[in-house]
Amino acid sequence: MRQAIAILDSGVGGLTVAKEVMRQLPQEEIVYFGDTDRAPYGPRATDEVLEFTEQIVSYLLHFKPKMIIIACNTATAIALQHIRSLVDIPVVGVVQPGARAAIKKTRNGSIGVIGTENTIRSGAYQHALQALNPHIRVVGLACPRLVPIVERRLYRTDEAKEAVSQSLQPLLNTTIDSLILGCTHYPFLSSAIAEVVGPRVSMISSADETAREVSAILHHRGQLARSGKIPIHRFFCSGDPNTFQAIAQEWLGEQIKVSPVFWQMTRLSGN
Structure with missing residues (x-):
């Protein structure tokens, strides 16, 4: 079998x-x-x-x-x-694979991470990224509104776009060139996320x-x-x-x- x-x-x-x-x-x-x-x-x-x-x-x-x-x-x-x-x-x-993918992708060494409150609070991605390259700059942001939207199958709605836009505002004035989708729900929202962060930021999924x-x-x-x-x-x-x-x-x-x-x-x- x-x-x-x-x-x-x-x-x-x-x-x-x-x-x-x-x-x-x-x-x-x-x-x-x-x-x-x-x-x-x-x-x-x-x-x-x-x-x-x-x-x-x-x-x-x-x-x-x-x-x-x-x-x-x-x-x-x-x-x-x-x-x-x-x-x-x-x-x-999924943390270590995501960190490796982001290290390969970044050009300026500044990487953003969005995730749940627990993921961001744990510092898991920061530890993983800086273990690979201690000079990496990590900007973490908890986005608690996003998982419930995916679970309710609302990821293609205006509500989803609004939630993503509001959640990601703190990242817009940073120098990140790569963004780890530090929650496996977030690829469902990848189009909305890409629209907010713009083409200069590469999105990284650990999948x-x-x-x-x-x-x-x-x-x-x-x-x-x-x-x-x-x-x-x-x-x-x-x-x-x-x-x-x-x-x-x-x-x-x-x-x-x-x-x-x-x-x-x-x-x-x-x-």
Whole structure:
């Protein structure tokens, strides 16, 4: 039986990573969990994010995946190292790949990061970027209004454009030439974001670089799926499956089935 790649997110944002994994690794099967009932994670307490991430990983381990992708910047910033200490398969986050992509792209060494309150407060991107290049200048900005807009499927509305415009105003007088979309929900708003920051600023999504890292790790471990049968992807969410399915089908460009999950979650225990 083919082992899947497990992907988890606070909601639909991780679909941006799933889409890139499906593009770069078309033979791989994906099992995806979006915690739409408890999104967003950005304003939540650190211990809540840790607990929720553990619960979802515990659920996904029932599918015996060969790798876990934490496709949520908030959960990556708070829970990545903790989850790695609890499981015996590779766990990949989205912060380090995003930082590497931004380092490659910047011309003047000034990089902006937009994300949830928890992601920005953690300083995860600043630490990752300056570990790669200590001379990098980092401008972080929390944008708490944006995730709920995506989760409500309003990312093509005037409300979305207004929220993006108002949220990004503090960046307009800075010298940044690259902007990390430090939340996997934000690519849904990329057109509105690009319109606000203008053509001089390159937008960086971690999805492409994350998929490359996944490919490299699986290749090194001899676990890349071989060509053969068409992969079967499975999608689960903790909230309304209809909204999730509509967003997923629109973003991924294919028909999918989403299963709602209602269960008494349990936390992982250390090895």
